[in-house]
Amino acid sequence: MLVPTRSRSLDADVADLGLGWDDLGDGYWRRSPPEQRVAGLPPEQVLSAFPPEQRVAGLPPEQRVAGLPPEQVLLALPDDVLRALSDSYLDTLSAETRAAIRARVGR
Known part of the structure; x- marks a missing residue:
């Protein structure tokens, strides 16, 4: 055009x-x-032109979270899985991660 x-x-x-x-x-x-x-x-410049959700589109889940600290990987889990985590396990996490999980699952 x-x-x-x-x-x-x-x-x-x-x-x-x-x-x-x-x-x-x-x-x-x-x-x-x-x-x-x-x-x-x-490649870095090409990827920077796309929003994060498009950068990882098509990647398998393990590659999407590669390099994240373990507590950040937890936050990538579905809410149903987060609800199944025991309170004793949640108590081992940082206050920030606990608060994020509790806000999502409502407990």
């Missing part, structure tokens, strides 16, 4: 689609697909 001018709403629509703009000069612009915009960039 070639456009002579860009509006805020058009920019927002293009961004929502994960597209960008190529400046063709003389005030003309062309949509560019994401893979064209990130070609040649290091």
